[in-house]
Amino acid sequence: MPIDFEIGGVYLPPIAQALLLAIPVFMLLDWGLRRVGLLRFVWHEALFEGALYVCVCATLILLMGA
Template sequence: MPVDIELGGVYLPPLAQALLLALPIFLLLDWSLRRLGVLRLVWHEALFEGALYACICAGLILLMGALH
């Protein structure tokens, strides 16, 4: 079971840890998809980016569960 991490007196539950860790991964992946021109092929860009962030978060949560 993943554990809470304490940062400056604030305890972060595993879900918040995954959300924070997913942000730089998402930004890097979004930047690379824009540079490659993949996002021009997407029908609704904001919907695609939201789904991409959700998939990254879900993957990190599954990975955190498997490691503990």
């Protein structure tokens, strides 16, 4: 069970920790997909990136609970 984390007197619940941790993971994945050129085949890039961020967040939340 993940615990609350404190930064400068502000408590972050586990969901906020996962959301913050997902940002660099998402940016790395997005950079890699752009570098390989797979985003050329995506119809709506913003929707794809939003869905990718949600998938990264969900994966981190599932891993944090294990």
